[in-house]
Amino acid sequence: MTNGTSSDAGDIRRSPARGSPPVLRLSARAFDSLAAGTDQGEASRVLWRSEQNRRRLLLRALLDHGRAASGSDGPLPPLDVAWDLLEVAEDRAPDEVHAVLAHPPVGRWAARTLSRLLGLAHSDTPLWVDLGYLHTVAAAAAVRAGVDFILPVPVRHRVLVLPTVGSGDLPTRHVWSAVTLHHERGRLRGAPDHPLCSDAARASETWRPARTLRVTVNGLVLTAPLEDADPFRHSSAPTRPVRLSAESARRWESMLTGAWKILVDRFPRQAAVLTRTPLLLAPLPGRGRFRLNSASSGDAVGAVSLSEPDNETWLAETLLHELQHARLGALLRMVELLEPRPGPTGYAPWRDDPRPLKGMLHGIVAFLEVAEFWRVSRTVVSARARTHADFEFALARGQVAEALRQVRDHPDLTRAGHRFAAGLALRVDGMLGEPVAVEAGNLAGLARDAHRIRWRLRHKDRRPDGGDGPASARAGGPWAAPPALLHGVTELCRLWLLDQGDFLRRASRASDTRTGVLAADWRLVAGDLRNARDGYAELLRANPADERAHAGLSACLASLEEQPAPCRDDAVVRPGTGLTDRGADRSG
Template sequence: MGTSCEAAEEPENSAHPLRPHRLDDVSFGMLCSAGEARPATRTLLDAEYSRRLLLLRVLVDEVCAHPASVGDLDPAREAWDLLARAQRQRPEAVHRLLMAPQTGLWAAHALRRLRGAQDEEAPLWSDVGGLHALAAAGAVLAGLDFRIRVPAREGAVLLPCLGQAQWDAREPWGVAEVGAHDGTARVRTQGEGPVVQVPTDAAQDGPGWTGLRRLSLSHRGLTLTLTVDDLARYPVIAGTAGPGRLDETALRRWRRGLDRAWRLLVEDHRDSAEALAAGLFSLIPLPPAERFRPRSASASEAFGCVMLSAPEAHVPDAEAAVELAVTLVHEFRHTLLNGLMHLTPLAEDCPDLFHAPWRDDPRPLSGVLHGAFAFSGVARFWRERCARDSGSARERAHFEFALWRREARATLEILHPHPALTATGRRLVRALLADIRSWDADPVPETTLRLAERAAAHQRAAWRAHHVVPAEPTVRAAADAWLRGTRPPLAVTDETGGDVVTDPAGCRLDAFAHLVRLRITDPQAFAGARTGGPRPKDVTPADLAWVAGERTEAAALYAEETARPAAWGGLGLLHGRRGVAERPELLRAVSAAIARGSGRIPPPAELADWLAAAWDDDGGHSGSGSMSQSARWSQSTA
């Protein structure tokens, strides 16, 4: 780093920080894969470090151009100079500091605020002052003697990569001083307030100090070091609450769970483990989630960070280890794709919304591409488990592999011809497709294949019933024909999806797959749910009956549940006739229109039979298509 608002120096033997990065063909080929590789990860890390330095340089230039943005803090130039001193003293420590996921989130947030693109309650200087806190943390790590003023929020000063000083405060926003002399660092409040000493090992708690703890997991010569960031100030997902501090019991539980997952990854998924060891830096812990439905997230500005829910305490250790391992792989693949997208665009702007089989809500093109990349890796993970697991664990692995192989391939085949993909994006999709198609001959039991097909169809039908709005003239014509007692109009066979309008009530649409997992891994719990015991959230008796193989019972129960949109999806699929199974939203909309016109709700099964006759009459008309095809490009962002 220089001595003024200019670009940073880089540690010896590394890429020049301001040199544009390009992926060589070997690294790009590794990324265009359903697997993960350490060399490609390191290439992205080099590029991300350059990007962080550029982002920091732009931010400092903006602050220097608007000196009032620092409020009562020291001038930005002084903070920059201190960070430069720290880098000269301990370049590797400052490198780690700048690559910390919270540094990326802070820098992007502060720059948006400086440019007026984002408002919030905190004063601007409090966010801009993250630069001063960054410099203070770098100086502590480098062992410098220094003093600098930093922002305090509700009596707390957060020093990146170190921890947080805390005291009672009456005001939400304030200024404190961080200083060090002869290796002892302290945080002082203004005036005669308290002084908090930073412990020699900052990861340890002390009087007024909460340390940022790290876990080091080692197995067979491979180590994963993670910051457990339960002090994170800038959210990975905008608008979400920050994590709560883990007590020692919860921290031990996380350590045990991660250790088991890491052993499994190193033993059975070595390439993935090597990539994770190189590029996964921090974990923001979330409370336990529902079984088979872990919550996780990542963000483009937080390279190497994953938000992740804790495994449930009552879940068997082996199941929890696999769930945690595959979720780490899943989110890390999002990190890799974010890194690639920082180097080159994969798609142009596109207004359409799409069905993504791993999500409840409609997704933009970039989101679907992200999911397809991530779930290609998920399918690969379960493919490996098919070869290594036994008993019910292997049965579940076969189901997950069959499901995600199918869903990732179907999504990629829809993406591949999309005109909004760039040449690089199309090359990525083509390579992922080649990987997945190479697994076509992998054996999966026939019954498991059928379950995967039904789970995929059930999720897609439920999604359409919630989010797809058919064309009003088609719905009105069909309702009028029913009320007149005539056959349905052939126009319904040309109805290819109408608009996509996000329904916030469309949640947990994976009910069928969720129940298949429960039936495989815990038959007793599944049987209990069938007989009145505890049921997973948003699972109904109809869903349970269908997964149990009771199709007639399930159809009757879905007919009683039609106030719930997803029930129309199940009803249409169980009806099993062309058109109706693929257009549950049309069946639902026509039923509602008939009820409005007559004051009576038509019997759902009778209506489904009647409407299906349109496809019987069309003589093989091709307008029905498949659900994934028909919802491709005619979607709206309304």
Template sequence: MITAPPDPAVLAALATTRPEPVGARFLRSGLHARRLLLLKTLLVRVQRHREAVAPPALRTFEAGWLLLERTERARPDVVRAVLDYPTTGAWLAAALTEPLGAGFDRHLVHLHLLAVTAALRGGLAVDLVVDAPGGVLPLPGVGRVEAGGAGRLRIDARSRSVRIGAGEGGGSRAVLRRPRSAPAGRLTGGGPGWCGLRSLPGGTTRLEDLDPYRLPPDMGIPARAAADHADTDHAGWAGRWTAARALLRGTDRARAVEVGRSVGAVVPLVPRGTRSIGATLSAAPGAVLMTPSAGASDMAETLVHELHHSKLATLHELVPLYRSHDRTASTHHVGWRTDPRPVAGVLQGAYAHLALADLWHRAGRASGVPGPWRTRSARRFEDVHDQVAGALAILIGSDELTSAGREFARQMGKHHASLSSGRRAHE
């Protein structure tokens, strides 16, 4: 993705799993550059295969592209926020991998919705009619309008208000407000058919239970299901989120800040059994998919663990850390899995578990944290510290890592060794 390796200090900072600003800036800028590259790749694909795209889908895509360009000239910050939102990455991945045909056409029209969302958040005057299959109009990262079966909706945005209703102009309308003081083009809404995306307390992280691209079909074995907005207990999620953030602040304030800034969306999954489950999508860094947690410590650990899967996936896209493996590539046993893992899986698991080891190391020394959390952290640190040591030995001895990957693993090893004092303190 990049033509030259990053400053060694950046790679070393990221390898420690610590929330260093230099690493965060590198990942943010790299993520945005990649989104722009993928968007341009989609445009090139459309241009090369114009004859294979249905004319209505092509017109909608091109109208969306022009609107996005217009909005970018007026509010580049808002366009960047829309493009960098986690589910935009999932949409791009789906569109770029879909074969030409009806499915590809359906993905293409989503660009128009992204452009409309950016225009509305950016305060632009808009008067247009958009398709709303099934009477549902998603506004990614904002909410959706449910128009009761109307296939087309008119959007009339002027000054500080936005009215969305039937294409003929009649009937009841959802109304969105663009407060003058709202940061980054924040919208508020109300009225018939409006269903707004809810934020979690104390920041900008959204409880993402609306976006059609929040969960790919057939994810996991068995397949997972995304919780529907109507069935999501927002108060319960908000309470668990607040408790988890408080626990992180008491343990490691920098880590708590990183979670608040880097987790852009929490996607509720339908529970299956009593065990809490967390997951990430490599195409949608910044989104944490999870079932309701059992408590504050459970959610805090899931957020830290999954965030580091996102960080490493983004880094690998920018600076390849390992070579693509095939069926003949070697697999290895690691302490946290029963099935053998390829080197890519070993690296991902080692990185996420090193972040947890770092968290538990600090919990054992933080003043004022609950006693059960300190005891739990000390116990889990012992196990995971050994497991990460075994995984690092595999990585450092592997010939499947790139030169950057070998240096990354070496720096991970240095940080892992620095945590060994945590073990001596508990013996």
């Protein structure tokens, strides 16, 4: 699809300083398989290779610009010293160097630091510390290749991190420091007298080897570093290490084992793709009861920041969700799907903020995979879990359909972008006719409508076509710092379906707070529509501007057939999707 037909990518393990990466091409068949959800691995292989090529080009550009930056070395030797060590390591063990350069945080560091050198990004971290990450990359590659060296490297917050190798504690005097690292036959020490380990693969009081989870189901192996130390492990600004306890690591391994079994058993094609994906898990604080808090970015394809799971099903769903983000991020760098210009933003049913076209497309692709996950899962789960699986399927397919109506004919799509969007639309259209349990369909419709109405009320300055409102709103309008989350009703629907006993206990103690969930919302989800209506009306008498109460009351009145739900717009909402009585089918 890109500049011709498919061809073999060739050997990508080239010295970062020598030669150019091979040209890659994505066939039309492989391109279409990404939209249709039928990729057997051909498209993904090309995408991952393109990311590896891009990373080497980023490294070369970073070296060139870093050389020219005034004062960029600080207390470290020039970047060329680290580069030379990287070449020596690659000459001895190219596979080991390849593994270090493929480490997702390396890509994020390279892109972020290059943006800083080009004046496109700012950081309070000294430039020599950020550039010095190259020294730690070279040191890590040399350790893995068995090359002895002496090299000054940066230390952040008194922790030395060697990507893919491990991290060690060093008693430095300052937040940003440089130490001279000695490596000799596996032994590491920070000069003059700070031994780290006698073997980089073994833990000591001052050294922690990199932790990698490895799980096997039916002979299919999934490996994923569990990264808690690398400063570039998250998509936000460089992050301090947050050491995982051994018990927490065991829980992660247990959850990943269960999730992998689900994927291998139910989604063998996607599981096979995941085995070849540069996957990395970076734990976030907190533990969600239902859907996990997760995030990823295109500069670190394969890296997933996520909260600790307490259910393997949610982890399995999240892995497929994030795999789609990774593939689309790589695809967008190979194929021009969008015109590179600012454009109007729109309503993404899974987000509280207006989204640009690129963000909309990412969400559509990811949540289409979520819909597929629950479409398949609902056929194999127990009868008790079936209604919840139906709810998740109906919710996701309805969200994707609503978002696609805004995107499919968007003027900023290129010819390839229109072809891709048409493929996505064919896939979701095939889902819309599938029946779901009445209660599941009704609750999915309720969740979507409640979110949409509240979003429209909050962003009331926006035009009906999804375009921007006044310039003052764009600069710092009602969505700049939302006071409460908009998806509270969705979470209540999940609780109702998964644990009605807990729902009723918590509903009896519910009070109106700023968390986004009102006492009346509990009654709405439980089907107590008249008491919910009275609760919303009472709130509006006390505060006529309460967007949450307005949205809830609209949903109640629509369900009670007293009036149609407001804030409808045929450009965004399909006609005939208003809330109905709980006895009617709202399958979405």
